[in-house]
Amino acid sequence: MANLANPTVFVDLSRRVLPWLAAATAALFAVGLFLSFAAPPDYQQGETVKIMYLHVPAAWMATFVYAVMTASALGTLVWRHPLADAAQKAAAPLGAGFTFICLATGSLWGKPMWGTYWVWDARLTSVLVLFILYLGLIALWRAIDDPSRAARAAAILTLVGAVDLPIIKFSVDWWNTLHQPASVFRLGGPTIAPSLLMPLIVMSLAFTCLFLTLHVMAIRNEILRRRIARATMLAAAEGDRLEPELAARGA
Amino acid sequence: MPDPHLGFVVAAYAVAAATIAGMIGAVVLDGRRLEAQMENAARALEAARGGKDAGRR
DSSP: OTTTTSHHHHHHHHHHHHHHHHHHHHHHHHHHHHHHHHSOOBTTTBGGGGGHHHHHHHHHHHHHHHHHHHHHHHIIIIIOOHHHHHHHHHHHHHHHHHHHHHHHHHHHHHHHHHSSSOOOOHHHHHHHHHHHHHHHHHHHHHHOSSHHHHHHHHHHHHHHHTTHHHHHHHHHHHSOOSSOOOSSSSTTOOOSOHHHHHHHHHHHHHHHHHHHHHHHHHHHHHHHHHHHHHHHHHHHHHHHHHHHHHHHTTO | OOOTTHHHHHHHHHHHHHHHHHHHHHHHHHHHHHHHHHHHHHHHHHHHHHHHHHHHO
């Protein structure tokens, strides 16, 4: 595992793993979408329940990606591992994307079911805060030129923002909200009919595989970005060293 | 009779598809751009080191 955290080993391994991950993602999406469209309509929601096959996996991924970033932030601050901050930086735009899908599809489900696109309900507001946190982290990485300072600042903000995760999870229990309580991960088992649960599970696996594929690719991009910066600096240093030597020879 | 809320379902799938396509496109294009930059940087470094060797001769 420690060997995997070596950037060179990671790049080599990613080359071998990525085609399989991409294929698994495509296959899971194909099966998941087929099951979603073949699933029967809900007795109350009708066909609108199909939005849930996107909304719920996106919501899970929104919080899962932030949990990954929190673990990476600890890796940055405690062990100062270069791959930890690359993983954290690479995950933020993906987390923002999943949170955007969660908010947009939830809103499109809310209009026909609740009669409104948005309410300042505890669950919706805490997910909106998560989206703003992702955007803030992306902005922070871009605002600080020194990568190690940016990594430390982003890691601290990530850890502070992690308090939003239990708020999102338990908001439906702690407050009286319009959003329904947990219906899959709950004591006593899921309350959803198996015919509706199966597409939800397959689509969740597809979203997870999509995140893994894109995250590995984005971490590899981050490693490449650092190698480019190092090579450019080395080339400039060689040029500086060479200049007086060539000047002395009249070159 | 089609579901009266079908438009919301189509819109949700369209938004999700566009966002996912954007996420994939951003990562893939960034990777291609970086690989091209890496080649240029490696060439510049090689040229600088080659120039140094020429200076010594």
